[in-house]
Amino acid sequence: MPDVALPTDERTDLDLIARWKAGEQRAATLLVERHAHAVARFVASIGARDDVEEVVQDTFVRAFASLDGFRGESSLRTWLFTIARRLLLDRRRAAKRRGEQVEVQEGDAATEYDPLDGVVADETQHRLRSALEKLSPTQREVFVLRVSEGMSYAEIADTVGTTEGAARVHYHNAMRTIKELLDD
Amino acid sequence: MIDCENGELRDLLPDYLHDRLDASTRTLVERHVAECSPCQDELALLRDLRGTLHRAPRIDVAAVAAAIPAYRPAARTRWASGWRIAAAIGAIVVGGAALTFLGRGGTPAQIARAPITAPATRVPDVGGPTSPASAPRVAQQPTPTPEPAVAPAPPAVKSAPAPKGEELAMAGGTIADLSDGELSDLIGDLESLDAVPSADVESTESFLTGRHRGRHD
Numbered sequence: 001m002p003d004v005a006l007p008t009d010e011r012t013d014l015d016l017i018a019r020w021k022a023g024e025q026r027a028a029t030l031l032v033e034r035h036a037h038a039v040a041r042f043v044a045s046i047g048a049r050d051d052v053e054e055v056v057q058d059t060f061v062r063a064f065a066s067l068d069g070f071r072g073e074s075s076l077r078t079w080l081f082t083i084a085r086r087l088l089l090d091r092r093r094a095a096k097r098r099g100e101q102v103e104v105q106e107g108d109a110a111t112e113y114d115p116l117d118g119v120v121a122d123e124t125q126h127r128l129r130s131a132l133e134k135l136s137p138t139q140r141e142v143f144v145l146r147v148s149e150g151m152s153y154a155e156i157a158d159t160v161g162t163t164e165g166a167a168r169v170h171y172h173n174a175m176r177t178i179k180e181l182l183d184d
Numbered sequence: 185m186i187d188c189e190n191g192e193l194r195d196l197l198p199d200y201l202h203d204r205l206d207a208s209t210r211t212l213v214e215r216h217v218a219e220c221s222p223c224q225d226e227l228a229l230l231r232d233l234r235g236t237l238h239r240a241p242r243i244d245v246a247a248v249a250a251a252i253p254a255y256r257p258a259a260r261t262r263w264a265s266g267w268r269i270a271a272a273i274g275a276i277v278v279g280g281a282a283l284t285f286l287g288r289g290g291t292p293a294q295i296a297r298a299p300i301t302a303p304a305t306r307v308p309d310v311g312g313p314t315s316p317a318s319a320p321r322v323a324q325q326p327t328p329t330p331e332p333a334v335a336p337a338p339p340a341v342k343s344a345p346a347p348k349g350e351e352l353a354m355a356g357g358t359i360a361d362l363s364d365g366e367l368s369d370l371i372g373d374l375e376s377l378d379a380v381p382s383a384d385v386e387s388t389e390s391f392l393t394g395r396h397r398g399r400h401d
Contacts, residue, residue, distance in 0.1 A: 021255045029249040036245045044241050053243040057251050064252050128236045147230055148237035150202025168195070175226075178233070179185045 013076040017067055032060055035077050038149060043084050045144040046137065051091070059084040078155045081145070085159060131181040135174050142170040143178075185229070188222040197223065201230050 013034070019027035036056055043055045063070075063083050070079055135143060141160055145151045146167075153164040153171075160167070188194045193216050199205050200213045217223045 021257075023255065025252075025254060028252040029246075032249040032252065033245055036243060036248050040241055040243045041237065045237065052241045053248070056243055057248045060248055061251055061253075064255075067255075068257070124232060125236055128233055132233075132236070144237055146198050147201075147233050150198060150204055152199070152204075176187075179187075179229070182229075183185055 014072055017070070017076075020064075021067070028064060031076070035080055036060070038077060039080050039084050041148060042081050042144065043088055045148070046085065046088060046141050047092075048088055055084060055087055055091070058087050062087070074155060074158050077149070078151065078159055081149075081159045085141075127182060128178075131178040134181055135177060139170050139174040139177070142167050143174040146171050185225055186222050188220050188226070190216065190220070190223075194223060194226065197227055197230055201227065201234065 013031065016027040016031050016034075020031070039056050039059055040052050043059075044052050048055050059080055063080055070076070132140060132143075138160070142156055145156045145159060146153075151159070153167045156162075156167040156171075157164045162170075193213060196205065196209065196213055197217075200210065200217075203210075205213065217227060
């Protein structure tokens with residue numbers, strides 16, 4: 001199996017973390033700017049609704065509060081996704097305890113927050129979104145991390161708490177489903 | 185849309201899309217895709233899907249960044265508390281030695297010059313057999329100064345009576361036996377000891393820089 005090259009920006013992340021620990025607050029801002037949009041995409045894709053920005057902010061606050069525990073064994077972005085995912089799950093559980101309707105409707109993740117919704121009449125986009133809506137939550141989570149963020153199966157397994165093999169199976173099942181739906 | 189039969193290579197298409205392959209693997213994928221129609225279709229689909237998924241919700245990145253607090257190291261507290269404990273033990277030992285010496289009639293000036301001895305409770309009996317190694321060093325070392333008040337001090341420690349109850353720490357006298365003058369001298373000497381760190385962790389740095397330097401300027 002050929003090697004997959006490491007992302008080129010991991011060293012920069014570690015440098016920025018070191019600079020923030022040395023008292024340079026600007027380094028924290030740069031880290032947020034590098035990863036905030038990706039975290040927002042991810043939490044939206046796995047079901048965050050009106051609280052995307054809130055979840056993103058909580059994710060970064062928690063991450064920075066515990067950066068002493070970050071050893072760089074995974075990429076910072078993978079670590080942030082893991083925190084974001086747990087935060088979102090906690091919010092869902094809390095909402096469920098309060099009796100709120102928290103079932104994520106199929107398609108929420110892919111369509112709810114696009115500012116261009118209703119403006120872009122692109123048939124291809126609509127078809128792709130419809131296909132993504134048909135995926136199970138786990139399939140969509142894995143598929144988004146693989147296709148949108150370019151994560152390896154190992155990184156996906158770390159993020160969603162599964163095995164590399166299971167992540168690979170979810171990805172290929174998702175791809176097969178999307179192809180079938182597009183062929184219909 | 186059909187799938188390529190080369191599953192291993194097909195599995196690398198997302199990595200190729202995100203430029204996460206090394207040069208040789210990338211070349212391998214490019215050569216395969218150039219000749220494989222199903223992989224060309226799948227790569228085009230992946231590009232479209234990535235474009236769709238990248239339409240993210242808008243967030244205020246500046247607001248998120250503004251919520252990040254300044255770094256506060258967590259380990260320093262443990263270090264500081266351990267240091268405080270060690271310093272407190274040191275202060276007790278020095279204070280105990282000072283009280284012991286005063287109980288024998290020593291003066292604060294003698295305390296400063298006298299070696300610190302073990303507590304009187306651990307001094308072996310004078311009449312008992314003692315090996316050179318186990319004999320108290322205080323009793324065998326010649327006093328470095330000719331003052332007669334210092335030289336008799338070690339034998340006084342050796343002949344201390346067996347301690348009782350709450351008087352263990354005083355080894356022959358209680359603090360109530362001290363005169364007002366002796367008590368005042370003792371308190372003054374203890375306050376002048378530099379070995380006791382401040383309880384305020386943050387003041388350590390200023391001790392090493394401004395405040396401590398200011399005391400001697």
